[in-house]
Structure formats: C-alpha cells, structure tokens
Amino acid sequence: MTENNTNDNNEAGEPERVVGTPKADEPVVSDATAAPEAGEHAGPYAASETHARPEETQRRGEKIASVWFVLAFLGGLGFLVSYFLFPPDAIGAPQIAQYSNMLLGGSLTLSMFGIGAGMTAWARQVMPHYEVHSPYDELPSSEKEKGSFSDFFMRGADESGFTKRPLMRRTLILAMVPLGLAPIVLLRDTGPLPGGQLKHTTWEPGRRMVVEGTDRAIRAEDFENDPNAMISALPATEHGHHLSLNEQAKTVILLIKIPEGDWQERMKEEVEGTDGATRLNWTHNGIVAYSKICTHVGCPAALYESTTHRILCPCHQSTFDAANAAEVVFGPAHRALPQLPISVDDEGYLIATGDFTAPPGPTFWDYAKD
Amino acid sequence: MSKTTQAPKALRGVGNFIDDRFHLAKTGEKNLRKVFPNHWSFMLGEIALYSFIILLLTGVFLTLWFKPSMMEIVYDGSYERLQGVMMSEAYASTLHITFDVRGGLLIRQIHHWAALIFVAALVVHALRVFFTGAFRKPREINWLIGVAIFALAMVEGLFGYSLPDDLPSGMGVRILQGVMLALPLVGPYVSMFLFGGEFPGEDIISRLYMLHILLIPALLLGLIVAHFMILWHQKHTQYPGTGRTDKTVVGTPMFPAFAVKAGGFFFFTFAVIAGLSAFVQINPIHLFGPFTPTSITSGLQPDWYMGFMEGSLRIFPNWFDLTIFGYALPTAVLVPGLVVPGLIFGGLAAWPFIEQWITGDKRAHNVADRPRNAPVRTGVGAAGVTFYGVLWLAGSNDIISETFSIELYVSTYIFRVLAIVGPILAFFIAKRVCLGLQRRDREMLEHGYESGTIQQLPSGEFIEVHKPNSDGMVDILESKPTITSTALADDADTDDKGVENPEARKGSGKLRRALARWYTKDNVSFDDVEAHSGHHLHHSSHEEEKEAAH
Amino acid sequence: MKWITARRRHPLAGYVVVILALALFGVGYAALAPTAEQAQAQTLAADAPSQENVDDVDIANGEDIFNQTCATCHNYDGSGTYDENGEILRGPDIRGVGAAAVNFQVSTGRMPSMDPDAQMPRKPMAMTEEELADLIAYYNAQIRTGGPDIPYDVPGEAPERSSFEDEASYEAALEEYENEYDSYLEGADDTQMGMQLYLTNCAHCHGWSGGGGALTDGRWAPEIHDATPRQIYEAMVSGPGAMPIFSDGAIEPEEKQELISYIKTLQAEPDAGGIFDLQRVGQVAEGLIAWVVGLALIIACAIWITAKQRAHD
Numbered sequence A: 001m002t003e004n005n006t007n008d009n010n011e012a013g014e015p016e017r018v019v020g021t022p023k024a025d026e027p028v029v030s031d032a033t034a035a036p037e038a039g040e041h042a043g044p045y046a047a048s049e050t051h052a053r054p055e056e057t058q059r060r061g062e063k064i065a066s067v068w069f070v071l072a073f074l075g076g077l078g079f080l081v082s083y084f085l086f087p088p089d090a091i092g093a094p095q096i097a098q099y100s101n102m103l104l105g106g107s108l109t110l111s112m113f114g115i116g117a118g119m120t121a122w123a124r125q126v127m128p129h130y131e132v133h134s135p136y137d138e139l140p141s142s143e144k145e146k147g148s149f150s151d152f153f154m155r156g157a158d159e160s161g162f163t164k165r166p167l168m169r170r171t172l173i174l175a176m177v178p179l180g181l182a183p184i185v186l187l188r189d190t191g192p193l194p195g196g197q198l199k200h201t202t203w204e205p206g207r208r209m210v211v212e213g214t215d216r217a218i219r220a221e222d223f224e225n226d227p228n229a230m231i232s233a234l235p236a237t238e239h240g241h242h243l244s245l246n247e248q249a250k251t252v253i254l255l256i257k258i259p260e261g262d263w264q265e266r267m268k269e270e271v272e273g274t275d276g277a278t279r280l281n282w283t284h285n286g287i288v289a290y291s292k293i294c295t296h297v298g299c300p301a302a303l304y305e306s307t308t309h310r311i312l313c314p315c316h317q318s319t320f321d322a323a324n325a326a327e328v329v330f331g332p333a334h335r336a337l338p339q340l341p342i343s344v345d346d347e348g349y350l351i352a353t354g355d356f357t358a359p360p361g362p363t364f365w366d367y368a369k370d
Numbered sequence B: 001m002s003k004t005t006q007a008p009k010a011l012r013g014v015g016n017f018i019d020d021r022f023h024l025a026k027t028g029e030k031n032l033r034k035v036f037p038n039h040w041s042f043m044l045g046e047i048a049l050y051s052f053i054i055l056l057l058t059g060v061f062l063t064l065w066f067k068p069s070m071m072e073i074v075y076d077g078s079y080e081r082l083q084g085v086m087m088s089e090a091y092a093s094t095l096h097i098t099f100d101v102r103g104g105l106l107i108r109q110i111h112h113w114a115a116l117i118f119v120a121a122l123v124v125h126a127l128r129v130f131f132t133g134a135f136r137k138p139r140e141i142n143w144l145i146g147v148a149i150f151a152l153a154m155v156e157g158l159f160g161y162s163l164p165d166d167l168p169s170g171m172g173v174r175i176l177q178g179v180m181l182a183l184p185l186v187g188p189y190v191s192m193f194l195f196g197g198e199f200p201g202e203d204i205i206s207r208l209y210m211l212h213i214l215l216i217p218a219l220l221l222g223l224i225v226a227h228f229m230i231l232w233h234q235k236h237t238q239y240p241g242t243g244r245t246d247k248t249v250v251g252t253p254m255f256p257a258f259a260v261k262a263g264g265f266f267f268f269t270f271a272v273i274a275g276l277s278a279f280v281q282i283n284p285i286h287l288f289g290p291f292t293p294t295s296i297t298s299g300l301q302p303d304w305y306m307g308f309m310e311g312s313l314r315i316f317p318n319w320f321d322l323t324i325f326g327y328a329l330p331t332a333v334l335v336p337g338l339v340v341p342g343l344i345f346g347g348l349a350a351w352p353f354i355e356q357w358i359t360g361d362k363r364a365h366n367v368a369d370r371p372r373n374a375p376v377r378t379g380v381g382a383a384g385v386t387f388y389g390v391l392w393l394a395g396s397n398d399i400i401s402e403t404f405s406i407e408l409y410v411s412t413y414i415f416r417v418l419a420i421v422g423p424i425l426a427f428f429i430a431k432r433v434c435l436g437l438q439r440r441d442r443e444m445l446e447h448g449y450e451s452g453t454i455q456q457l458p459s460g461e462f463i464e465v466h467k468p469n470s471d472g473m474v475d476i477l478e479s480k481p482t483i484t485s486t487a488l489a490d491d492a493d494t495d496d497k498g499v500e501n502p503e504a505r506k507g508s509g510k511l512r513r514a515l516a517r518w519y520t521k522d523n524v525s526f527d528d529v530e531a532h533s534g535h536h537l538h539h540s541s542h543e544e545e546k547e548a549a550h
Numbered sequence C: 001m002k003w004i005t006a007r008r009r010h011p012l013a014g015y016v017v018v019i020l021a022l023a024l025f026g027v028g029y030a031a032l033a034p035t036a037e038q039a040q041a042q043t044l045a046a047d048a049p050s051q052e053n054v055d056d057v058d059i060a061n062g063e064d065i066f067n068q069t070c071a072t073c074h075n076y077d078g079s080g081t082y083d084e085n086g087e088i089l090r091g092p093d094i095r096g097v098g099a100a101a102v103n104f105q106v107s108t109g110r111m112p113s114m115d116p117d118a119q120m121p122r123k124p125m126a127m128t129e130e131e132l133a134d135l136i137a138y139y140n141a142q143i144r145t146g147g148p149d150i151p152y153d154v155p156g157e158a159p160e161r162s163s164f165e166d167e168a169s170y171e172a173a174l175e176e177y178e179n180e181y182d183s184y185l186e187g188a189d190d191t192q193m194g195m196q197l198y199l200t201n202c203a204h205c206h207g208w209s210g211g212g213g214a215l216t217d218g219r220w221a222p223e224i225h226d227a228t229p230r231q232i233y234e235a236m237v238s239g240p241g242a243m244p245i246f247s248d249g250a251i252e253p254e255e256k257q258e259l260i261s262y263i264k265t266l267q268a269e270p271d272a273g274g275i276f277d278l279q280r281v282g283q284v285a286e287g288l289i290a291w292v293v294g295l296a297l298i299i300a301c302a303i304w305i306t307a308k309q310r311a312h313d
Helices: A055-085 A094-126 A143-160 A166-190 A245-251 B009-022 B025-032 B040-063 B089-099 B104-131 B140-162 B167-181 B187-195 B204-234 B254-279 B304-315 B331-359 B375-394 B397-403 B408-447 B471-478 B507-520 B535-539 B541-549 C002-007 C013-032 C036-046 C059-074 C098-107 C129-143 C167-186 C191-201 C229-238 C253-268 C283-306
Strands: A132-135 A209-211 A230-235 A253-257 A287-291 A303-305 A310-312 A319-321 A327-330 A342-344 A350-352 B072-074 B086-088 B248-253 B322-324 B327-329 B449-456 B462-467
Touching: A055 A094, A094 B104, A094 B254, A094 C283, A166 B187, A209 A350, A230 A245, A230 C191, A287 A342, B025 B254, B040 B104, B040 B204, B040 B254, B040 C283, B086 B089, B089 B104, B104 B140, B104 B254, B104 B304, B104 B331, B104 B375, B104 C283, B140 B167, B140 B204, B140 B304, B140 B331, B167 B187, B167 B304, B167 B331, B187 B204, B248 B254, B254 C283, B304 B331, B304 B375, B304 B397, B304 B408, B304 C283, B331 B375, B331 B507, B375 B397, B375 B408, B375 B507, B397 B408, B408 B471, C013 C283, C059 C129, C098 C129, C098 C229, C167 C229, C167 C253, C191 C253, C229 C253
Parallel strands: none
Antiparallel strands: A132 B248, A209 A230, A230 A253, A253 A287, A303 A310, A310 A319, A319 A327, A342 A350, B072 B086, B322 B327, B449 B462
C-alpha cells in the first residue's frame, strides 16, 4: 500500500491521511471499467486513482513507442553522418552550408521528435492514467509553532547582545557603509568623464570631405550640377590614416544639393555665435552639409527624399527638412540636425570651414552649454 | 496477483550509498509522489525552462569560438563574399562559427530561435498565470520572481543580439546608448562609463559579453531555480473540477507518469526549435555586413521582445520635450525608454498587491479562477495585452505601412491613438465577454447544455433539446466564486466595537471603496441557482420519452 | 464526411483545425515565397536584348511612339505640361533628364503611366526592345538637351526567347549575356567599397538586401531584386521619383560597379541558414514565425501530451 504523502511541517495540522483515500465529503473519480478488481492492484498508487490501459492498448503503445525510438536512433545516426559528410573547408560556400545545416538540423529534429513522441506514446498508452489526490500544504504554521519560534529567536537575539548593546551594533553598521560604496567606486575607471568630448568633432577649417567607401575627395563640381544629389561623406584623413569608428560616428555628414529657390525661411537666419553668418552662407552653390546622426537616439538619419527635401531616420522616423535648416518636421527627435559650414578650397574641393553648429548625435541634457 | 519487482542490485547499491549520506528515502518518495495537474496550460512555463536549458547548452558551444573583441581586422576566412572587408573580431569570429565550424551555423540558429521562443513562452506563461489568478496568495513572491525573470530575459536577449557586431545589432547598441545619453544629469557619464568612452569605443562588446554569458545567466539561473523550488513547495494551482479544492490537488504523479511526459516534452521543445533552425534562416549576420555607425538599413527592427520599446520610441511625439534654463529634457526618449517599460513591468509586479488591497482577500487560493469569473481582472489583463501589442506593432510601423500601403505618418498617428483607445476598448470588450460567458454558464447550470437537437412540439413550436450536464461540468460551473470586497462590507466603515473606522474616511479609503465597487459590480450571481432546475430540462429527450410512454 | 462529423465534437477537434490551418499557412507561404535562385532567374528572365546595334534603329518609328505614348503628358517637344504657377500638370520637362532616365523608366515598365500622380510600381515593359531603341534614338536626336547616357557597358536585360528564331541562337545569346553579367559582377574586387557605398547611401531606403522600404506620404522605395545592373546604374544617375542623384562625379563608374556587384551578389547568394529565408524581411518575420509556428507547435505537443483520452472523458 502507499506511504502517506503529507508534508513534514504538517504535523500540527490534520491527522495523516493515506493518499487516495477520500475524505468524507469528497467524491472520488473512478472509472469502473478500467479499475482492476480489488486485491489485484500492484501499482504505487491507489487502485481507484489508477486507470490501467487494456492490455491490447498497452501492446499497441509499446509498438508505437518503439517505432518512434528506432526513428530517433536513425535520426541520431543521421546527425553523426551529416557531420562528417562535408569537410570543414566545404561549408564556407553558402549553398553547401545550407545543405549541411538542413541535414544536421533535420536529423537532429527527427531524433528529438522521435524520442519525444515515443515517450508520449509510452506515457499515454502503456502507463496507466493516474488521477492522484494529494493535499496542498497547510500554509501558515500553527500559532504555537510561530510563538515558539519567535520566543526562541528573541531570546537568542537578546542573549547575543545585539539588541542590548547599541554601541557595538551601530559601529558594526558603520563599518559596513564604506564597503558598500567600494564596488561603485571601483567602477569609476570603466571610462573617462565626458568633459567636452561629446560636443566637439574633428571637423576643422580646411578639412576636405571624402565619399564614404571610396575615400575620394569630393569636388564641388562633381556635385553642384546635379539637380538633386546626395552622398554620405566623412572628413578626409592624412594618407593611410584610418578614421576610427568613434570619429566616424561623430563626423559623418550628408551632403545634399538643394535646387535654387527651394530654400526655406530658417536658412536665412543668423547662426548663433557667428558674426552675422546665415545658414545659407554656410552652403556652397546649393550644397548643404548636415550631421548624419539623428538627434533622437543616434541612428544614421540618411533617408533623403529629393522631392520633399525630407531627411528621414529609418529607425524611429524622425523627419528633418533639409531645405529648412534640418528642422524637425515629424517624429520624436528633440532638435534639428547640426549643420556643418562648408566652402571650397583653391583646387575646387569641398572643405569644412569649422565644426558643427551644435553637438552631433543623440541629445543629452547639457548639449547646448559650452 | 503480480508481485512488485525487487529493485535491481545496482540501483539498491546507489540508493543506499546516497541514503547513508543524506537520509533521503522519505523525502525522495514524497517528491516522486508530487502531483501535477494535467492541463496543457501548466506546461507553458516548462517551454521556457527547456528553452533556457537549450540556450545554456548552445551558448556554451558558441563561446568556444566567439571572440568578444572589437579589434578591427581584415576578414580572410572561408566565406568568400566578405573576404578583404574590415570588421571587428567579434563579427569575424561569428562568421567563423557560421562557415568554418561544422554545425556552428545550426547551433547559432538554435540559440537564436530558442531565445525568441524562451521569451515568448515566458509571456504566454505569465498570461496564463495572470488570467487564472494563479498569482494570488500564497504565490505572490513567485509572481514577482517571474516578472524579474521576464525583465532580465529581455536584457539578456538584447545583449546577446548585440554581440555579433553586425549592422542591426550595432544599431541596437546605438539606440541603447542614445536612450542612456538622454538621462538628465547622469546620461553622459553613464554612457561614457559603460562604453569606456564615446560610442562605439572598444570595450562595449567584451562588457556585454561578460554580462550576457556570466552575470545575467547566473541571475536568471538563480531566479529560475528559486521559482521552481517555490513552485515545488507550494504545488501548482489547478482548474476547478470534481474533487479539486483549495486543500486537495488532483493530477498526474511525478513518478512514473509526469516524469516521462515532461521528459518527452523537453524533446518536443528541442525538436521544434531544431526544426526551425534547420530550415528557417534567422539573423543572417553574414548577409547584413559588419556594423559601422554610419550605415543603416530600412526595416531595421530589434528581436520581437524589444519591439514594444522600439514601438514606443517611434510613436511617442516630441511635443512634451522641455528645455529648462537651456538644459534639454528629451521626454520623447525618456518616456518611451524608461516610463513605458516601468509601467509595464511595474504594473505586472504590483497587480497582485493592488488586487489584494481592493478585495481585502487574504485567503490562500489553490484553485485557479476561470478568466470569465474575474471579469475586471480579465479586462485589465486584456487592456495590458492590447497596450503591449499596440506598441509592439508600432515597432514595425514602417514594414506595416509599406506592406499595407498606409502612409508612414498616418500609421504613426493611428498607433498613437490606438495606444490610448485600444486598451480602454479592450477592457470593456473583455469584461462584457466575461459577463456574457457567465450568463451562459448560469443558463447551462440551470437548464443543461444545448444538445444541437431540434424537436418539434405537438403544438408546432420548435425547441432545442437541452441535456443535463455531466457531473464534472456541474462541479466546474458551481465553483464560480462570488467576487466581494471587504471594503464594501456593511461594517467596513466601523471597527468591531462599532466605532467609526478613521481609515475608511481618508482618501485612500474612499479610493479603495471606489475601486472595490468597480471591481465587484456587474457580476452574474449564481447564488440562487440549483443545477438543472430550469424548465427547459422538462423538454429534454428522456423526459419526452417518458411523456410519450404515458 | 461522416468521419469528420463524428469527430468534430472531439475535445481535440478545435486544436486539430488550428494546426491544420497553420500548416496550410506555412505550406502556402513556402510555395509562394521566392527563393534566391528564383529571384535570380526572374532577374535574368525580365531582361531582354537592347544592345547598341544603333544601325538598325528607326527614328521615325520612335517619333510615332513618342507622340502617341509620351507627348500627352510630356508635350511634343518634351517640355512637359505645367500650369500657370509652374506646377506640373501631367508630366515634367524631360529634355534634360537624359537617355538613361528614359531607358530606366520605360524598361522597368514605370512609363508610360496611366496615373501621373501615383508612384508607379515595376511592371513588364509596355513596348518591345526594338520600339524602346527607336524611341531612345528619337529622344536623343530631337528632344534631349543634356543628362546622362545609357550605360551600355553595364549588363541590361537578358535576351528573350521570343526575339530569336531558333533555340540555338537564343541559347548562344543567353550564354553570352550571362558571361557578360558574371564578368561585370566579378570585375568588382573591392567588397569593402561596394558594401560601404551601398550601406551608407542606398540601404536606408532599399534595405540591406534590396527589399525596399517605406518613405513618407505613402511612397515607398521599391525592391530592387528584379532590377538589372544597368537599371540600378541608370536609377543612380537619373534619380527617379524621390531618389536623389548619385552622378558619375560623386561615384565613378568603376565604383558604381563595386556597389552594384555588392548588392547583386548578395541577392543571388543562397541562404545558408535554410530554404526559408522569410523573404529576408528580418526580425519582424522571425518574431512572427517564433510565435505562430515555433511556440504554436510546442503548445500543440503539450496539448497532445496532456489531452484527455476518450476512455476517461
């Protein structure tokens, strides 16, 4: 017969009850046809809770489960074979990689599914269906137990002196405080302080600009004759010097050619901190340069529509008007894209004449302060 | 009569060896006898557990080759198309796993599919627990652990997504950095410290790697173990039914039946994930190309579980952005980046306590509610799901607007409206549906179920024959609890000596009463219903037969 | 039908229907979704000969075509139709757009257009290759005042069977075309350059795989799977629709070759991760599959494991 199933900490509760024996007010689910006759039951749970399958079902279940297990075995073999089917230098070709992936994955799937299905057939057709009743634990401890515990704990605490000797207690807490701060202090050297770094870039007067990817400097005449041109550009570097990703992330610009007459009001405004220069003064023959990094959270706002002069950020759809000082016309961005003042040098190459009007990239709290 | 077979000698040896040292026979038997209610919805959490195990196994495999380094190198591996391209070592080593390690691509895809399914299983599991009220006392702490697992899983997924340093993954990190930078006062510092300098710097991948393979998995593992131990101790809830009470659980015992079922289910879970990984390409980083901060692609999305964050970043307008003394407060970043996830996770964590405060119900519950029997909770859940779902959809608004030819900005406006109106509508609809189902239940309890058989009476009238419910169904229907709140009890305003309770007159007391009214009104009462007492039953077929016999 | 009737009230019937529907959905998707090879084949099939056999063009025929199909909107001299405010009425001035723009618009089926206000999707070309050649000859001779030329050395449309008398000559032409196509793509050797040019100037609209994307005001950047290298080139130099211009000054022809080779090679590459590429949409499609296929199948297994059996209903 079965051992009882009540929890150890239930001793104070109701008397121990044999699993499966119904309480007086509790109906027992039983299936008369499936329950074996009394006295014949050998399973671990009460007969009334064990609905054995007919022998015929069990035999069929065994066969089904075995077929699945054999399939799983074959799948597992297939996995091993698939592994060695392709030499390691062959899977560099995407087509071979695909075959290899599908063979390995397919055989693994078969193997896993076979085991799962076999076990399910086993549980559902060979094993009996159980409907075992088991008590939930009584949750709160009895008042007596609680009282005893609390009494014991407070006596111990008092005797230890922790409650009665405040000087010792308080100095111990005091001793912990600096240690608690130590892990935070230790993180200080994870990075430099921001300082002014976020506010300045390496754009400087006379810096030429190159097309990203070709690293070829751009002449104004390559660009200014197209009615609606756009290109993503970076500052030119000394020969052989590779622009770091950090520099790229801040200096990248969109060069856009806006047809004459499409300029809007804001372009004629004077730029703050200059001697009367307007934004239009900072363009060259209709070519304007804006930071490519969105002022929202920093994706490259690169989607330029030549018909509407909108610059759209594909991440969160902040939209800037390239013909109107890159003002925000839609979406979540906080401020306009910073403009880069440009001109041409003696050889006709486009150059910057200074740094951006404002810090490029995502807006931070003191971006507008020097 | 068959005899129980004696345990084989080897097994007895091992058993004795262990028991000699741990005294486990009694505990062992008790645990093997643990009962699991037999319903598929109780296995949703297991999907998450098994996916997590798969993630651990495949993750270990991937670390054998992955190099968490941002050093720029020129690729010369066996994937021809990208030979000669500048990339970080992290990206190159992911290409190595894909194209030079046999089975590497499969394991990578299993890892990614398992991650998507892990979080999805967490969500459906949490929804099951929410809608059936299984978070109620005594299980509030396990609910909180579950919410923490959900939040950590999202972060874990985001960091893992960032490691290969491909184009979309780097953009995910960039957006994370942009949100950090927007924090008032501390933003630039947090960003500089996390990235070891400006974006992208040279440290972020190795730092995220440490978080992804060590710190967060360890936390997750600890929480999952705690979740499981609490569950084991408190046992599952169960759906109402014959013999199922707050005192007694009915179901399949761990040994032998449930162990085999659960074991089989692990293999099923693995099989489905392996099948997807074999045939459905996921996150083809070799096609995306390496990350540079200047490149971007249209249709850029995070993995689905970050979709609601992406969506709220997209639809929250900049109308509330502030400038205070020249200092910027970009609420269009801060609200979607911090407030929205705070609302969702905070709301999830707080709900059990809010509900308990409203109803004053301090009893322990082991029988799960049918969602219809707690209409306000179901409505609130539906509203939450809708809010989350709208934000999630909004995270792909560019793809939606392209696919269904909706103007991009219009789609943003639609989602802005839906994010507010949708949850409200969902609340009322879900609540009405619940009440309708309650009414149907009452009808069924009183009159039996509609058998689908139409009979013509001698008078020419057509009726549908109602048949009596099975005993099990009657038990389920009669289990409907009456929703009450102690705040509305007659003596709520006075204490037990009849003195007016000062608490009840305070603002919080009034709020509680108002909420209690909102929570408890509109319920269909089953109090006076006797099973099968309705007149329709007199038309049921065997009654007809009796009449015919007369 | 009796078999179904008997079982439709089975407790599992609802789940079975759901699983069947999902399976149908999956199979339907798999059947409809083009694979990379099909896409490549479509690209090749959409192309047709338009080589520079300028000798046998018929300018008079080109004039007829222009006057019949283009002049209504673009005017007989190509100066367009404008209202008194200078707003385009039906079609813009095309005198300065160049032969590359004409060839792009007509060969991608976007012109002639029925609705000048709407953005035009890619369609089969409305005229034959010969007619297009005649039209372009007429445009070059009588209307054009500037603009880029057709890049004849960039592979355009593949030959079509219908324009050849017999199978052998068609196959020879096809082989020649494919050689030309391959050597154009393989002539590019700087993946870094092609990739950077594409990802910094094109991918933000057309997507990393050329799948297209949404623009504002209900417009969209088209997918460029079917576009021939020549059409991509022409689009870059002529800037159709809202697309900006990438002239040969900003991106030189050899650099354009790198760019085109990058995207065309990427598009033609088989999917290493499995036969279902989810149309390379990316994370949205992956999330959808994880839910409606992955999680749904696993839950179906859970239902199977825990389902009540008939004996105990």
